[in-house]
Amino acid sequence: MTGRNFLLNLEHISLSFKGVKAVTDISFGVRESEICALIGPNGAGKSSLLNIINGVYQPDKGSITFDGKTRQAMKPHHAAEQGIARTFQNIALFKGMSVLDNVLTGRNLKVKSNWIEQLFNLGRAPGDAVFQRKKAEEIIEFLSIQAWRNSIVGNLPYGLQKRVELARALAAEPTLLLLDEPMAGMNNDEKYEMSRFILDTQREFGTTIVLIEHDISVVMSLAQHVVVLDYGKKNRRRHTR
Amino acid sequence: MNFFFEVLLGGLLAGLMYSLVAIGFVLIYKASGVFNFAQGSMVLFSALTFVSLLERGIAFWFAFGITLLIMLLLAWVIERFVLRKLVNRPPITLFMATLGLSYIIEGLAQLFWGAQVHGLELGINDEPFEFLGILLSQFDLFAAAVAGTLVLLLSLLFDKTRTGIALRAVADDQLAALAVGIKLQKLWFIVWAVAGFVGLVAGLLWGARLGVQFSLSLIVLKALPVLIIGGFTSVGGAIAGGLIIGASEKLAEVFIGPYIGGGIENWFPYALAMLFLLVRPAGIFGERAIERV
Amino acid sequence: MFYRESGQFSTSYRSDYRIFRLYQERWMFLLGLMFAFLVVPFIGNDYWFSAILIPYLVLSLAGLGLNLLTGYAGQLSLGSAAFMAIGAFATYNFHLRIEGLPFLFCFLLGGFTAALVGVFFGLPSLRIKGFYLLVSTLAAQFFVQWVLTNFSWFSNNNSSGVISAPPLLVFGYDFSSPAGRYLLTLTTVVVFAYLSKCVVRSELGRNWMAVRDMDTAAAVIGIPIAKTKLLAFACSSFILGIAGSLWAFTYLGTVEPHGFDLTRSFQILFIIIIGGMGSILGNFLGAAFIVLLPALLSNISASLLAGSIDTGQLENVQKIIFGSLIIFFLIKEPDGLAKIWQTFKQRARVWPLRF
Numbered sequence: 001m002t003g004r005n006f007l008l009n010l011e012h013i014s015l016s017f018k019g020v021k022a023v024t025d026i027s028f029g030v031r032e033s034e035i036c037a038l039i040g041p042n043g044a045g046k047s048s049l050l051n052i053i054n055g056v057y058q059p060d061k062g063s064i065t066f067d068g069k070t071r072q073a074m075k076p077h078h079a080a081e082q083g084i085a086r087t088f089q090n091i092a093l094f095k096g097m098s099v100l101d102n103v104l105t106g107r108n109l110k111v112k113s114n115w116i117e118q119l120f121n122l123g124r125a126p127g128d129a130v131f132q133r134k135k136a137e138e139i140i141e142f143l144s145i146q147a148w149r150n151s152i153v154g155n156l157p158y159g160l161q162k163r164v165e166l167a168r169a170l171a172a173e174p175t176l177l178l179l180d181e182p183m184a185g186m187n188n189d190e191k192y193e194m195s196r197f198i199l200d201t202q203r204e205f206g207t208t209i210v211l212i213e214h215d216i217s218v219v220m221s222l223a224q225h226v227v228v229l230d231y232g233k234k235n236r237r238r239h240t241r
Numbered sequence: 242m243n244f245f246f247e248v249l250l251g252g253l254l255a256g257l258m259y260s261l262v263a264i265g266f267v268l269i270y271k272a273s274g275v276f277n278f279a280q281g282s283m284v285l286f287s288a289l290t291f292v293s294l295l296e297r298g299i300a301f302w303f304a305f306g307i308t309l310l311i312m313l314l315l316a317w318v319i320e321r322f323v324l325r326k327l328v329n330r331p332p333i334t335l336f337m338a339t340l341g342l343s344y345i346i347e348g349l350a351q352l353f354w355g356a357q358v359h360g361l362e363l364g365i366n367d368e369p370f371e372f373l374g375i376l377l378s379q380f381d382l383f384a385a386a387v388a389g390t391l392v393l394l395l396s397l398l399f400d401k402t403r404t405g406i407a408l409r410a411v412a413d414d415q416l417a418a419l420a421v422g423i424k425l426q427k428l429w430f431i432v433w434a435v436a437g438f439v440g441l442v443a444g445l446l447w448g449a450r451l452g453v454q455f456s457l458s459l460i461v462l463k464a465l466p467v468l469i470i471g472g473f474t475s476v477g478g479a480i481a482g483g484l485i486i487g488a489s490e491k492l493a494e495v496f497i498g499p500y501i502g503g504g505i506e507n508w509f510p511y512a513l514a515m516l517f518l519l520v521r522p523a524g525i526f527g528e529r530a531i532e533r534v
Numbered sequence: 535m536f537y538r539e540s541g542q543f544s545t546s547y548r549s550d551y552r553i554f555r556l557y558q559e560r561w562m563f564l565l566g567l568m569f570a571f572l573v574v575p576f577i578g579n580d581y582w583f584s585a586i587l588i589p590y591l592v593l594s595l596a597g598l599g600l601n602l603l604t605g606y607a608g609q610l611s612l613g614s615a616a617f618m619a620i621g622a623f624a625t626y627n628f629h630l631r632i633e634g635l636p637f638l639f640c641f642l643l644g645g646f647t648a649a650l651v652g653v654f655f656g657l658p659s660l661r662i663k664g665f666y667l668l669v670s671t672l673a674a675q676f677f678v679q680w681v682l683t684n685f686s687w688f689s690n691n692n693s694s695g696v697i698s699a700p701p702l703l704v705f706g707y708d709f710s711s712p713a714g715r716y717l718l719t720l721t722t723v724v725v726f727a728y729l730s731k732c733v734v735r736s737e738l739g740r741n742w743m744a745v746r747d748m749d750t751a752a753a754v755i756g757i758p759i760a761k762t763k764l765l766a767f768a769c770s771s772f773i774l775g776i777a778g779s780l781w782a783f784t785y786l787g788t789v790e791p792h793g794f795d796l797t798r799s800f801q802i803l804f805i806i807i808i809g810g811m812g813s814i815l816g817n818f819l820g821a822a823f824i825v826l827l828p829a830l831l832s833n834i835s836a837s838l839l840a841g842s843i844d845t846g847q848l849e850n851v852q853k854i855i856f857g858s859l860i861i862f863f864l865i866k867e868p869d870g871l872a873k874i875w876q877t878f879k880q881r882a883r884v885w886p887l888r889f
Contacts, residue, residue: 056754080756092751094744096812104737105744109756111737115765118736119729125736126548132737133547172755276665326865332665333610337807338864340800344857348850462672462796469669502684511673518662518669 006065007032007208008053008176013062015048021231022048023059028227030176035202035209037219040229046212047089049229050178053210054086055079067175081109085174087165089181089212095154099145099164102153103136106171110135139171142204143197159190163197170201177201179211183218191215195222248495249488254381256467256487257388258450261443262460263467263479264391265436270473271399272408272432273324273415274332278339281461282346283437287312288444288453289350292359305441312437315346320430328425329415347458358454361445384446388480391439395476398435408432412474466514486510553731570720575713583712584785590825591719592780597805597817598730599773604803605811606734607766608746609659613671614774614802616678619794621648621775622782623688626789629700630690638704645775651678652771659763663749675799682791689789702783715784722780726773731814733769742766743812804856808863810870819871823859828852 006029015023023045030036038046051057053064055074063072066082074082085106094102111132113124140146143163148156153164162182169177182198183191195218201207213219219226262284269277277283287308294304323342327335399405411418411428419425447457463486471482493509542557544550554560578587600614625644628635635643655674659667682688702709702718709718733739741762744752753759782789801824809820831852832845867873881888 054754076754077756077758080754086754088751092748092754094747094751096747097740097743101740101743105740105752105757106755108737108741113737115733115736115738118738119733121732129551129736130547133550137547168755323861323865330864330868334864334868336665337803338861340803341857341860341864344853344860346857348853348857352847352850352854465669465672469666504680504684508673508676508680511669511676514669515658515673518666519658 005032006030007034007067008210009065010049010053011063011065013049013052013059013064015045015052015057015059023052024231026062026229030208030210030225033202033206033208034225035198035211035223036225036227037223038210038212038227038229039214039216039219044229044231046229047180050086050180050210050212053079053176054084054178080172083173083175084178085169085172085176086178087162087169087180087182089184091158091161091165093153093161093165093168096152098150098152099156099167100136100140100149102164103139103167103171104132106139106168107132107136109172136171139167142170142200143167159186162186162194166194166197170205170207173205174207177207177209179209179213181212181214183213183215191218198222248491251378251381252488252491253484254378254385254487255491256483256485257381257385257480258443258446258483259460259463259467259487260480260483261384261388261391261439261446263464263471263483264388264395264476265439265443266464266468267473267476267479268395268436268439269432270412270468272412273335273429274412275335275339276332276473277342277436278336278461279342279346280436280440280464281458282343282350283312283315283440284444284447284460285453285455285458286315286346286350286444287437287441288361288448288457289354289359291441291445292361292448292453293354295361296359308441309438312441313434316430316433316437319433320426324429324433325426343458343461347455351455358452359448361448361453380450387442387446391442392476392480395435395439399476404428404431463510466510469514470517486513489513551735567724571717575717578713578716580712583716586825586829587716588712588719588785589781590821591716591723592777592785593802593805593825594818594821595723595726595780596774596777596802597809597821598727598814599770599777600802601806601809601811601813601817602730602734602742602773603766603770605806605813605816606739606746607742607763607770608664609656609763609766610665610667611671611770612668612796612799612803613655613674613678615794615796615798616675617648617652617771617774618778618781618798619678619682619791620651620771621645621778622789622794623682623791624648624775625779625783626700627688627690636704637700637702641776641779644779645772648775648778649768649772652767652774653764656764656767656771659767660760672796675796679791679795700783709784719780719784722776726776727814730773734814738762738765804860806870807860808870810872813870813872815875816870816872819875823871827855831855 008030010029011027013023013026014021026045026049028036038049040046048057052059053066055076055078058073063070064074065071066084069082094105097105111128113128117123117125118129137146137149140149143166145160145163145167148160148164153161156164162184166179166182169179179198183194186194198209198211199222202209211222213222262280265280265283266277269275269280290311291304291308294307295301299307319342323338327338399408407418407423407428408431410421410423411425415425443460444453444457447460451457467479467482467486469482470485471478471480490506490510494506498505542555544552544555552560554563574587596614596618599617600611603609603611621644623644624647625640628640628643629637632640651674655670658670662670702715704718707714709715734742741752741757744755744757745759745762745766749759752762778794781793786793805817805820805824807820808823809818810816832848835848863870
């Protein structure tokens with residue numbers, strides 16, 4: 001199921017914040033359609049690594065090759081345009097908007113009409129609005145959150161918010177999906193459901209997934225590739241299956 | 242050249258007066274993260290109360306004491322009926338609440354004491370005083386001395402006392418402060434009371450200068466650029482910011498003003514503050530907010 | 535229980551996007567509009583038009599403008615009155631200096647001018663966030679007022695600095711009568727309210743709300759922050775400019791910088807706080823409050839208290855009431871009157887049941 005090519009390749013990535021070394025000389029590659037898990041104790045640099053991949057942090061040293069293009073630094077906006085989407089450890093949803101609206105914001109890079117057309121509801125706007133809605137509904141159905149589509153996200157329970165965040169990320173039709181502790185704070189049933197969604201994402205859309213996770217049983221059941229980080233340095237890497 | 246220094250020094254000293262008002266803001270912001278738009282109306286209210294008591298024949302220090310008590314009462318009412326109900330709301334909400342408060346306090350002040358201008362005599366001789374060939378105002382020097390003393394006292398309060406540390410904790414994280422047993426309500430009352438006291442001092446000095454009138458509450462609009470430049474959380478910054486704004490405002494008005502039509506002191510401090518913001522968003526002494534995603 | 539809702543489902547995404555889902559609501563709205571357009575001009579008297587309806591409509595529009603920027607896009611602004619002033623003065627100057635330019639054009643050009651200036655003063659929002667932005671908009675407020683007062687070119691070198699408005703000729707019809715001015719204002723407000731509703735439901739509206747709620751996340755998912763923020767300033771200032779022109783030409787009959795001061799900016803901010811930030815309807819509710827409350831107060835004072843409170847004191851009482859209301863709303867219902875109305879509708883739908 002996983003492709004032979006490396007979609008993402010990190011070479012000798014290092015980053016430090018005012019003397020504190022977050023990440024030191026990390027190199028690894030992630031194949032197409034693979035699920036790669038980053039594990040390690042807190043403070044090991046996992047979130048920082050994710051932030052580097054999607055351009056929120058710029059590494060001090062090293063390079064990233066994504067989809068054939070090598071670069072050292074990238075703005076988050078460009079990462080999104082290239083097809084990288086992510087979720088966050090402390091949910092970064094737009095709490096004042098509804099679930100549907102949040103998922104629709106995920107599609108902002110796919111919208112074909114410009115704001116003037118939308119203002120007067122002319123030209124490409126009406127058809128485009130229907131198309132985006134259709135696509136958003138597909139993701140909402142995929143993650144079984146139809147019942148809450150018009151609820152304000154801020155009022156939803158934590159587990160549902162995490163699902164909405166995943167929906168927003170998937171709405172962008174990403175090639176690479178970065179998940180920062182998607183199961184944090186969930187009980188076993190919820191973890192099972194979320195794992196199912198992640199696997200379904202890989203199977204149906206062929207998305208490459210890099211995820212940070214603490215629960216080893218989840219990691220073992222999901223990941224084809226595990227990278228272990230400790231104090232910013234790569235400890236081991238293993239290929240399972 | 243002497244003229245330049247005169248204007249400069251005059252501006253610096255005027256700036257200190259701005260700092261006095263700004264310090265009130267810093268206090269409340271430091272302890273609760275709220276930008277208290279009502280500080281200006283508190284200045285007006287305290288000054289009006291004091292002056293009206295004086296006019297009714299009450300002795301100076303008595304009037305001062307009574308006004309202080311009234312300010313304490315005000316602080317208690319504000320904490321009890323407004324702040325307590327708005328715990329943990331976003332800062333914008335709290336700011337807008339202080340906006341509402343400023344309207345209430347202004348309305349009350351003028352309802353009770355009337356809208357006329359009152360003169361205020363503090364007993365300070367305002368004869369100009371010569372120093373190294375430059376004319377200085379005795380009044381301004383007095384104000385500077387007062388400001389300096391206040392800063393000293395407040396710095397001691399914040400750094401050395403337990404209350405001060407508790408205040409800083411509350412400003413940082415209200416829920417955490419509650420969790421370690423800090424009594425939020427008592428602290429807020431203290432802070433608003435101290436801010437009221439500072440407001441009273443500022444009100445007296447400004448009132449002596451301008452007369453006690455409604456426009457006193459507009460001083461808050463001058464305090465904002467001071468805070469931007471000096472940072473919202475530093476008393477020393479309020480002084481530095483006040484000096485900069487006061488000096489540049491006067492200099493601009495005297496030296497640039499005539500070329501472009503005069504009356505620029507309304508917006509010039511703001512333009513300056515904007516420039517500062519673009520270069521140093523947290524102010525000279527302020528703390529940079531760290532945003533983690 | 536007041537009307538039957540059963541069977542009214544959307545069967546396509548297109549129909550789901552209608553502003554009013556239930557046909558009863560659509561009919562009521564339509565009837566209301568027809569009443570406002572076709573009946574009121576004939577039954578209203580001059581006082582109602584000139585002193586109540588027109589300022590109400592214009593303030594609603596101003597609130598709408600500010601709401602787009604502050605309520606939807608989250609950029610706090612105290613400079614609204616400045617943009618209104620620019621609109622008013624620009625319209626006047628375009629009309630004055632370009633021969634034969636139709637009034638409608640001058641009007642729109644006034645809005646565009648305000649939009650341009652709005653974008654300029656919105657530039658700092660790209661570097662500064664949240665509360666500090668107040669400084670930039672306050673700078674706009676003071677600076678614009680100073681420019682318009684000090685440079686008499688804007689008021690056509692009129693010695694008193696106060697100008698009278700040009701005649702309101704649109705498509706050859708003279709709208710200068712009170713009823714005419716009312717219709718002109720009403721049409722403008724309805725058109726822009728509709729366009730605003732379209733915008734806030736579109737991608738741009740969602741982007742605004744995303745920037746308001748968490749702009750770092752918005753940047754990460756690909757929303758162009760700079761363009762979104764500047765468009766917010768542009769759209770908001772455009773509408774404020776139009777409102778300013780209306781204020782000057784259909785309400786006051788004169789253009790003067792004094793009426794566009796900081797107090798006015800505060801007034802507009804109060805409209806959106808009380809009415810509801812992030813709402814289109816809210817502006818109309820908030821403006822009603824702001825316009826009607828003083829009238830109500832003076833009426834009560836005159837009738838119940840036999841005029842014992844003089845106007846000066848009345849103003850102070852008004853201030854106290856406004857301030858208290860703001861705090862009350864912030865505590866009890868931060869989403870304002872619009873939310874109260876929505877909740878009421880929800881309850882009314884299932885009354886006498888509770889859910």
